[in-house]
Amino acid sequence: MKEKKSKNKYAKYGYLFSLPFMITFLVFSLYPIIYTFMISFSDLQGVATGDINMLSNPFQNYMDMFNNQTFRTSLQNTVVLWISNFIPQIVLATVLAAWFTNKQLNVKNSGFFKTLFYMPNIITAASIAILFGALFGAPTGPFNDLFMRFGFIDSPVHWFRNPTTARATVAFIQFWMWYGSTMIIMIAGINGINPALFEAAAIDGATGIQTFLKVTLPQLKPIVLFTLVTSFIGGMQMFDIPMLLVDRSGPDNATLTAAVFVFNQAFGGARLWNRAAAASVILFVVCGIIAGSLFFFFRDQDAIAVKKAKKKAMNALKEGNA
Numbered sequence: 001m002k003e004k005k006s007k008n009k010y011a012k013y014g015y016l017f018s019l020p021f022m023i024t025f026l027v028f029s030l031y032p033i034i035y036t037f038m039i040s041f042s043d044l045q046g047v048a049t050g051d052i053n054m055l056s057n058p059f060q061n062y063m064d065m066f067n068n069q070t071f072r073t074s075l076q077n078t079v080v081l082w083i084s085n086f087i088p089q090i091v092l093a094t095v096l097a098a099w100f101t102n103k104q105l106n107v108k109n110s111g112f113f114k115t116l117f118y119m120p121n122i123i124t125a126a127s128i129a130i131l132f133g134a135l136f137g138a139p140t141g142p143f144n145d146l147f148m149r150f151g152f153i154d155s156p157v158h159w160f161r162n163p164t165t166a167r168a169t170v171a172f173i174q175f176w177m178w179y180g181s182t183m184i185i186m187i188a189g190i191n192g193i194n195p196a197l198f199e200a201a202a203i204d205g206a207t208g209i210q211t212f213l214k215v216t217l218p219q220l221k222p223i224v225l226f227t228l229v230t231s232f233i234g235g236m237q238m239f240d241i242p243m244l245l246v247d248r249s250g251p252d253n254a255t256l257t258a259a260v261f262v263f264n265q266a267f268g269g270a271r272l273w274n275r276a277a278a279a280s281v282i283l284f285v286v287c288g289i290i291a292g293s294l295f296f297f298f299r300d301q302d303a304i305a306v307k308k309a310k311k312k313a314m315n316a317l318k319e320g321n322a
Helices: 002-039 060-066 069-101 110-122 125-135 142-149 163-191 195-203 208-219 221-236 240-245 258-267 273-297 301-321
Strands: none
Touching (some): 060 273, 069 163, 069 258, 069 273, 125 142, 163 221, 163 240, 195 208, 208 221, 240 258, 258 273
């Protein structure tokens, strides 16, 4: 009885320590989310706003967004930019993680290289935008000068005036910023694999590549799922680099992302808060659907088979008892 009272006493301290987070979450996260949902069904516009009036057709703002070509373009750009940077990002991060965790190679000064690769992730987006804006500057930027010296181009390239080069530059910067972070996550995942599996593979005579393909990658499935979901959600919120580097939208809206579109709707021109809210909700729903689909696709098939077998055995047992 005393032990139970003691546990309850300590539980109170746990609730007390979690209280600041709960208050912060309710005020700065939950309330804005609910408010965004609410105004997405209203006519809220402009700076000097009065009462919020709900629309006679509550889904009018959503219909306007689906019929808005610029919004559809921003969604398409966001997906293209994310895929363009995530595929090389996950490939390079996995290769580097396998390299650093390979005990046979025993890479020297691995801590230094890990820090070096992770460094872009801790640099502010504004600094990176200024850096790459100078590097890709035209006509006298370092990259133009270097490419002309080696004969790759005949004249300076205006990287941010061409839709293809502008989109490729933004995708490359996103890849460069995040591959180090993904690498650290993959390293943690590999270090969490049971060493007995690698020892068994070595005893069976498996090569390094065979061990990586048959042991490491299958065991990294939960980590890949985590990386895929978090990267997708982060990619759908891509804002800093397109906003700062190519002035919001780029040539022909080539780098206009969904997050930048929402910003333009809310804080540019007429300040269409209602449409910005509707676009945000659509983005939220898209992220939820894709994340749910990824969890469904990556579900553990063996666990599902075992669960079905148990259920089948229980049903057979019940029928036998009946």
